[in-house]
Amino acid sequence: xxxxxxxxxxxxxxxxxxxxxxxxxxxxxxxxxxxxxxxxxxxxxxxxxxxxxxxxxxxxxxxxxxxxxxxxxxxxxxxxxxxxxxxxxxxxxxxxxxxxxxxxxxxxxxxxxxxxxxxxxxxxxxxxxxxxxxxxxxxxxxxxxxxxxxxxxxxxxxxxxxxxxxxxxxxxxxxxxxxxx
Numbered sequence: 412x413x414x415x416x417x418x419x420x421x422x423x424x425x426x427x428x429x430x431x432x433x434x435x436x437x438x439x440x441x442x443x444x445x446x447x448x449x450x451x452x453x454x455x456x457x458x459x460x461x462x463x464x465x466x467x468x469x470x471x472x473x474x475x476x477x478x479x480x481x482x483x484x485x486x487x488x489x490x491x492x493x494x495x496x497x498x499x500x501x502x503x504x505x506x507x508x509x510x511x512x513x514x515x516x517x518x519x520x521x522x523x524x525x526x527x528x529x530x531x532x533x534x535x536x537x538x539x540x541x542x543x544x545x546x547x548x549x550x551x552x553x554x555x556x557x558x559x560x561x562x563x564x565x566x567x568x569x570x571x572x573x574x575x576x577x578x579x580x581x582x583x584x585x586x587x588x589x590x591x592x
Contacts (some may be wrong), residue, residue, distance in 0.1 A: 418455035432456045435524060457526055460516040462528050465509035473534050474499060480514045484522070492516055522556060530557065540573075540585045541592075548572070548582050557584075559592050569590070 436453040439445055459517040462482060465472055494514035503510045512532075516522065547557050548570070559568040570587035 426451060428454045430454070431454050431458075457519050457520075460499070460518065460522055462514040462516055462530075464514060464528070464530070464532075464559045465507060466532075467513050468503050468508050468510060470532070471499065471503075471510045471512075472533055474512055479533040480512070480530055481533070482516070482528045485527045487521070491530070492519065492522070492528075541590065542581050542586045543579050543584060544587070545575070547584055548557070559587070 424453075432454040434452050434559075435455045438450045438452060441540050445451065447549050462480075474496060476496055476498065478496045480496060481491040482487070482494060483491055494516045496512060497515045498513045500513075507527040535570050543557060549558070554569060556567050558565045568587055570584045573580050573583040573585045
């Protein structure tokens with residue numbers, strides 16, 4: 412009976428991760444006595460990497476599951492890493508007024524947990540957009556306009572602004588300009 416109890420105890424003492432991965436942190440040393448719910452190791456699944464991004468609460472409504480993300484990772488130079496938004500945290504962080512957004516990245520042996528990233532989430536894409544610098548946009552009592560060269564003269568050209576990009580540095584125009592103006 413004692414032998415069977417010892418065998419059962421040994422069998423139940425074996426610890427297996429539910430997936431293949433790499434041990435990134437060991438919380439106890441070999442031979443140490445631990446409690447039933449003690450954390451032993453942290454295992455990282457390197458086949459499915461995620462980046463945790465923090466998006467301002469003023470911009471989070473524009474982020475959706477499935478959107479394409481281009482990340483720039485410290486140590487990777489100018490080569491962007493592509494990803495896809497897989498989930499948004501349902502609660503904003505109290506201290507930063509930001510919402511955690513999780514991006515799935517393709518497996519890459521050069522990526523390590525805890526790396527610092529910056530990037531952009533593709534909110535909308537158009538191959539026909541007319542974009543002007545914010546400094547080219549003017550406004551008066553009639554509305555928004557730009558100065559356009561027509562027959563070697565500057566003329567007032569009314570425009571309709573759709574949206575602003577790159578922190579307001581670029582303005583998308585829907586009406587009033589054509590390519591080449």
